[in-house]
Amino acid sequence: MNEIPYRRIVATRFGGPEVLEPVEATLPAPPPGYARLKVLAVGVGFTDLMARSGDYLLQRKAPFTPGYELVGEVADFVLDGPRPHWLREGARVAVALTRMAAYTEYISLPMWQLVPLPDGLDPLTAAAVPLDWITALSVLETHGRVPAGGAVLIHGASGGVGRALSRLGELRGLRMYGTASAAGSEERLARHGVTFIDYRRQDFEAVVRDREPGGVQAVFDHIGGVNLTKGHRLLAPGGVLVSYAFSGRPGRMAADTVRGAMRVKLMNLRPGRRTALSMVPHEIGSDRNWYRGSLERLLDMADRGVIDPEIGAVHPLMQAADVHAALERREITGKVILTVD
Ligand SMILES: NC(=O)c1ccc[n+]([C@@H]2O[C@H](COP(=O)([O-])OP(=O)(O)OC[C@H]3O[C@@H](n4cnc5c(N)ncnc54)[C@H](OP(=O)(O)O)[C@@H]3O)[C@@H](O)[C@H]2O)c1
Incomplete structure (x- = not known):
């Protein structure tokens, strides 16, 4: 050869x-x-x-x-x-x-x-298909294990992984809320039955709390920081916060990933709700x-x-x-x- x-x-x-x-x-x-x-x-x-x-x-x-x-x-x-x-x-x-x-x-x-x-x-x-959709399977099935018909919050539902989560969630009959800001997001999210929340203009915690007073079964987060605290507060008993990136502060993402991963593990010690990290590679x-x-x-x-x-x-x-x-x-x-x- x-x-x-x-x-x-x-x-x-x-x-x-x-x-x-x-x-x-x-x-x-x-x-x-x-x-x-x-x-x-x-x-x-x-x-x-x-x-x-x-x-x-x-x-x-x-x-x-x-x-x-x-x-x-x-x-x-x-x-x-x-x-x-x-x-x-x-x-x-x-x-x-x-x-x-x-x-x-x-x-x-x-x-x-x-x-x-x-x-x-x-x-x-x-x-x-490979990275975005396998990541969505890891988040939804391996770590999320959300029962059919459950309610979930998907951050960045307009992005590559977010779109995959939205479609796979639709196939499982989930009730979905999605944050995004890009032009046309509302219509694109609606195609998969996702209720659009503009993270630049709305407080996602208040919107989801209003619609789901009993909490949601899962939150899928790739931002980190205060999102983790707010997402965790939104969980119903037995719910799970799945974190798959810490990209909220460009320029500090590598350091934020180390700190964020530790934080997610510590949050998992609190009783009643789970947290999990998805690291697909x-x-x-x-x-x-x-x-x-x-x-x-x-x-x-x-x-x-x-x-x-x-x-x-x-x-x-x-x-x-x-x-x-x-x-x-x-x-x-x-x-x-x-x-x-
Ligand atoms: N854990 C793993 O193994 C794994 C695998 C693949 C990817 N990732 C990570 O997952 C993240 C997403 O990747 P991707 O390829 O899907 O990226 P992408 O296509 O660029 O999508 C990112 C999304 O994040 C949204 N966004 C930005 N700031 C936000 C905020 N403050 N709140 C909510 N949403 C916000 C954007 O929404 P708008 O444009 O609408 O504002 C966009 O839809 C990246 O950090 C990537 O490194 C992790």
Whole structure:
């Protein structure tokens, strides 16, 4: 097997979108148990922007290649055991990574991470699924365990993970309240039956308390800080606050994550209500069967049109810096996909 020349996007140091630069490299033959993928499409998440600016706890060193999710085509592979029935050159797979590296034209990955795409599913739609939707499953099912018909509060219901939570919550028949502020949020949330709360103009605690005097079964939070206190107060007895990020103070998110995670664990000592932390890159690595089963299920749902990941924009991988700049200017809503020719 030959080395493959390719390009990837590297955050050369921590900083603004301009630190993202294309870098040429060569990919050696895969070791046993690995496949080399030709990347077709990469999902962009808010976490990529945090990491690029040096504000993400799980990515503490530069240079690095951002991105947690991709769809690719198997270029070649070296078996270290029985051959999975779907594995062949040209097979299309989706992947959520445990460490960032997805903004690339080629990548070598262990085979357990590769989940085959249903035949009819297009790579762009599939690339919008892995991180946001697995995170939503982790929050809703692993940690939330909300009974059908329960009431929940979803912060950032207009965002990538928030939209996934809204659709999966709709499928479970939940009564949902969602905070957001972007233009058009009210209408977009209403599509999934989510009652819109404008977090810039309304006190979400007062609105939810008014509608749900007995409290809600779960609060899903990615902001941290005072949101945690208010969210915890809104819980019905037996309810759960699931925290999956601490992004309320840009520039201080890494430190806030350490403090916030400690706080969530301490809050869990209070009787009557639960708190939980969702950390999906860690959960993928520690429970491979859960990861594979979850991604297979979600890709199948996307193929059948049961879930419809909303793609806001599609751009070439090599324009990643411009895409990050546009996202920071809030010019794009919906999921952004980077494509490789
Ligand atoms: N735990 C994990 O494993 C995991 C996995 C994936 C992502 N994450 C984290 O989850 C967070 C969301 O990621 P994403 O990709 O979904 O981001 P996103 O698409 O940028 O969405 C973020 C959302 O947060 C909303 N928001 C901003 N400030 C808010 C506030 N004060 N109150 C309520 N909502 C607010 C925004 O709403 P408007 O634009 O409408 O104002 C937007 O809808 C990020 O911090 C990311 O790092 C964690």
